[in-house]
Each structure stands twice: as structure tokens, then as C-alpha cells.
Amino acid sequence: MSGGQFDGKVALVTGGGSGIGRAACQRLAMEGARVVVADIDAAGAERTAGLVAQAGGEAVAVRADIAREDDNRAMFDLAEQRFGGLDAAFLNAGILQPYGPLETVTTEMFDRLIAVNLRGTFLGVQQARARLRPGGACVVTASAAGIIGFAEAAAYAVSKHGLVGLVRSAAAAFAARGARINAICPGMVLTAMTGNAGIETIDDPDRLDDPAYRGALTAQQIAEVALFLLSRRAAGLNGQVQAVDAALLSAFPPID
Ligand code: NAD
16 A cells, blocks of 8 residues: 555554544555554454455554553564654553443452553553654544533543643653654443444445434444544644544534
8 A cells, every 4th residue: 555644654543443443544544554462352453453354455453451551561672673763652442331320339340340441541651752753643432421510420520621621731752753643532332331242334324314213323434534633634733622423522513
């Protein structure tokens, strides 16, 4: 593949074994990037790498739990060892559970969610800042729940609000190294996380015409925005928080 926006570039994607992360791996590879597909689900990561290879791209899968400092370091090491450096880091892995009323969230549940979504991404941001080549970029997947509250997923909203603060706080440190960091805040996306595994691409537009999916986005639509922010075309954007929400945050009363 040549003539792509990411020709000669190296990308790392966490949560690359499913949903938004998988779509991003496929798009990055289609644009010429060599991709490290990191996920706690080794089989999912392998499957993504296989899909990239089938399409003529180059990817390597690695099992990594982003909550762990050593796994975080190892996945960035792999990008350098296998592909010689890093230009794009899409820190996208996350979990939604515990889902339910505030009073049902135990300390253990809260700690695990924060360890993955917030601490894990924080560790990834530290690595990305140290490792990205000049001109490189990092994108963090926050959520609409990083902008407004989410009554049924308070711990999740706490973690995603934290990521918005992280991105804003880290931007100057990235700029000092000639790199950038931005956040995306997806609305309702049709992936395994929302019980919609298997309809993640815009190759399936008929499904989106179903009224049940009104206001929903595909993983591919989110990946497109991440790709733009990772690319040189977004060179003027640093420390920004971009909603990709099909008007979820703008529509009151809600679209029915
Ligand atoms: P998904 O469940 O399809 O993908 C999430 C991936 O992250 C999975 O492959 C999972 O194995 C991986 N993962 C989970 N814990 C991990 C860990 N500790 N270390 C490494 N990988 C881990 O869901 P998705 O919708 O593609 O979610 C991607 C991101 O988008 C998440 O951060 C999520 O919070 C965010 N998001 C999703 C929605 C939505 O509606 N689906 C909305 C807003 C934000």
C-alpha cells in the first residue's frame, strides 16, 4: 500500500482487538501505517492483525493489560523493536462495568474500572509522550460520559472525565516534544461494549436505518475522527476534546 496518509509511520492502538480499536487498526493500516494491535484479549488482537494482513497491511498483535505498568511499557517497546519507532498512539482501551445504580458499585469494582480506564490510559500517555517521534500524535478515547454525567455508570463517567483532564493537562508536555495529544468523546457506538458486536462498520448501513439505532454511530465513524487527529492534517490541534456523538450532547429534548 502506498500513497496513504500514514506511509512509513508506525501506530499503536490499545483495545485494538474489538470495536473502535479494531476499526482504527484497519484504517491506519489502509493508510500505510504499520500497526501494533494491543489488547488484553489476545485472540481479539490476533484477529485484528489477521484482518489487516488479509487486506495487505502489516500489523503485530500483543496481549497487554493497560492497567499494568510493565504491559504498557512492553507494548511501546514492541513498536520500537519491531517497527523502529512510533508516530501515532491511539489509547482507546476501556471498560464500562460496573453498570448500574450508584449504590451497587463496590470498592473493588470502582478500583478496577479506574485502574483500567484512568490509570491505564495515564500510563499510556506517559509512555507516548516519551516515545513519540517529533510530529507524532496521541489520541485518547474518552466518552460523552467525560462531558456529562451518566447516572447508570458513575464510575465510568468519573474515569472519562478524568481522561479529559489528563489530555488537557498533558498537551503542553507533548508540545514541548513536538507532539500532540487530543481526546475524542464518542456518543453511543455500536460495538460489543453496548451489546452490538458485529455491526461495527459502515459497510452495514441498512442496520443503521433501523429506528432502534437512531443516534448511534459505527466504530468506523469514530475511527475516522481518531485517524484525522492522529494525522498531520490535524497539526494545529493539541489538548482538544472532540465529541463524536451524532448530536447526543446537543439535542434536548432527546431525538426520538
Ligand atoms: P469494545 O468492548 O468493542 O472494545 C474495547 C476493547 O478494549 C476490547 O477489545 C477489550 O478487550 C479491550 N480492553 C478492555 N480492558 C483492557 C485492558 N485492561 N487492557 C487492554 N485492553 C483492554 O468497546 P468499544 O466501544 O470499541 O470501546 C473502545 C473505547 O471507546 C473504550 O474506551 C470505551 O469506553 C469508549 N467508548 C465507547 C462507547 C460506545 O458506545 N461503545 C462510547 C463512548 C466511549
